[in-house]
Amino acid sequence: MNSLPLPSSLTYINHATVLIRLGNVTVLTDPTYASSVGIVAPRMQKPGIPFDELPPIDVILISHNDYDHLHLRTLRRLRRRNQSTVLLPSGDGKYARRAGFTRTVEMEWWDVHREGETCITCVPAKHKSNRHPLQRSKRLCAGYVVERNGVSVYFAGDTGYGGHFSEIGGRFSLTAALLPIGAYKPHNWFRETHLNPQTAIKAFIDLGATMLVPVHWGTFKISDEPLREPPVLLLQEAQRAGVSDRVRVLQNGGKMELTKNLG
Numbered sequence: 001m002n003s004l005p006l007p008s009s010l011t012y013i014n015h016a017t018v019l020i021r022l023g024n025v026t027v028l029t030d031p032t033y034a035s036s037v038g039i040v041a042p043r044m045q046k047p048g049i050p051f052d053e054l055p056p057i058d059v060i061l062i063s064h065n066d067y068d069h070l071h072l073r074t075l076r077r078l079r080r081r082n083q084s085t086v087l088l089p090s091g092d093g094k095y096a097r098r099a100g101f102t103r104t105v106e107m108e109w110w111d112v113h114r115e116g117e118t119c120i121t122c123v124p125a126k127h128k129s130n131r132h133p134l135q136r137s138k139r140l141c142a143g144y145v146v147e148r149n150g151v152s153v154y155f156a157g158d159t160g161y162g163g164h165f166s167e168i169g170g171r172f173s174l175t176a177a178l179l180p181i182g183a184y185k186p187h188n189w190f191r192e193t194h195l196n197p198q199t200a201i202k203a204f205i206d207l208g209a210t211m212l213v214p215v216h217w218g219t220f221k222i223s224d225e226p227l228r229e230p231p232v233l234l235l236q237e238a239q240r241a242g243v244s245d246r247v248r249v250l251q252n253g254g255k256m257e258l259t260k261n262l263g
Contacts (some may be wrong), residue, residue, distance in 0.1 A: 006021070006023045006024050007021075007258075008021055008022045008149070008257070008258040008259075009021050009256060009257050009258055010178070010213065011049060011250075011253065011255045011256075012048055012215065012252060012254050013047050013048045013253070014043075014045070014046075014048060014252050015030070015215070015216055016029060016030040016063070016068070016157065016180065016216050017029060017031050018155065018178055018213075019049060019054070019055075020146060020155075022118060022149065022151055022153070022258075023149055025059065025117075026055050026056065026057050027060075027061060027118075028054075028059070028060050028061070029060075029061045029144075029178070030062060030069040030070070030157065031060060031071065031075065031078060032071040032074050033047055033071070033074045034067075034068075034071045037067055037220045038067060041068075041220045041221050041222045043220060044218070044219060044220065044221060044227055045218065045219060045252055046252070048251070048253025048254065051077065054078075056081065056082045057078060057082065058115065059084060059085045059120065060075070060084045060085070060086045060087070060101075061087050061120070062089070062095075062096070063089070063125065063141060063155070063156075064089060064092075064127060064129045064141035064157055064158060065089075065092050065139055066158065068220060069157065069158065070088075070092070070095055070131070072095060072099055075095070075099035075101070076099045078099075079099050080100075083102065085113075085115055086101045086105070087105050087107055087113055087122070087144065089107060089108075089122070089141060089142045090106045090107060090108050090140050091139055092106065092139070107122035107142065108122065108140065109123060109124045109140075118146065118147070118148040119147045119148070120144055120145070120146050120147075121144065121172075122143075122144055123145055123164070124143070124162075124164040124167070125141045125142050125156065125157050125164070126159045126160040126161070126162040126164065126193065127141035127157070127160065127194075128193055141157060141158065141159070143155055145168065145172050147172070149260065150260035151259070152172055152173060152175050152176075153175060153176050153177075154168065154172070154174050154178065154207065154209065156177070156178060156179050156195075158193065158194060158216070159193070160190075160193045160195065160199075161199040161202060161203055165202075165206035165207050166206045166207075168207060169207040169208040169209070173208075174207055174209035174210065175211065175258050175259070175260075176209060176212075176256070177203075177204055177207050177209035178214075179200045179203055179204060179213075179214060180200070180214070180216030181196065181197050181200045181217050181230040181231065181234050182216045182218065182223065182225070182230045183216065183222050184196035184197075184225060185223050185224035186223075190223065197230055197231075197234040197236075198233070200212070200214065200237075201238055201243065204247075205243065209246075211246055212243070212246060213248050213249075214230065214234055214249060218230070218252070219252075234247065234249070235247060
């Protein structure tokens with residue numbers, strides 16, 4: 001007797017950390033269980049899944065090496081639980097190895113990694129890492145598209161608005177787009193490297209994804225807008241664009257089932 005396929009889902013944990021389940025594969029994006037970003041940006045709400053309640057993680061995706069996306073202490077804690085495969089932009093593999101991972105894959109844009117039946121493509125992002133200010137323009141920043149059994153999830157990492165969204169949308173039929181919507185004020189500081197609620201809707205339309213799930217808001221006070229403002233403005237912009245029925249705002253710990261693309 002053939003067993004039924006396991007359901008696919010995503011759960012918003014906090015900031016840019018999302019637990020993606022595609023069948024029997026678990027993927028964790030930019031994991032951070034930090035109490036603060038540096039010394040000036042404390043955590044403002046608890047992670048949606050307590051660390052000890054995380055399932056074993058098969059694949060960890062790191063979009064870039066900013067401290068709020070690549071947190072070494074969290075990586076070390078994950079390594080003590082199990083030996084995951086860690087995908088990182090080219091040049092950042094040393095961080096995963098420093099945390100104790102032996103299965104590390106450094107990727108350039110459009111590189112493809114296969115983990116069993118799961119296909120993961122590294123895709124462009126418009127961002128500059130701030131982990132080391134002297135290397136700000138020298139470190140690759142990226143997103144990922146994760147595909148399995150007709151379900152595809154795009155995790156954007158950190159990115160400003162640009163033509164890469166149309167290019168990604170032209171190459172993939174996306175079930176869900178995880179787009180960052182926070183850290184946009186002051187606008188003249190962030191507009192080239194971060195999305196805001198308005199540009200996130202533009203990016204979503206360019207991508208042609210079925211659903212938009214906003215991330216990167218409400219966890220750390222790293223910019224000037226109120227922590228709860230981004231999803232409010234996003235839903236207003238989605239209403240104006242006629243796509244409000246395709247936007248799903250998840251609170252920390254919120255879960256969304258994913259169904260196979262029909263197109």
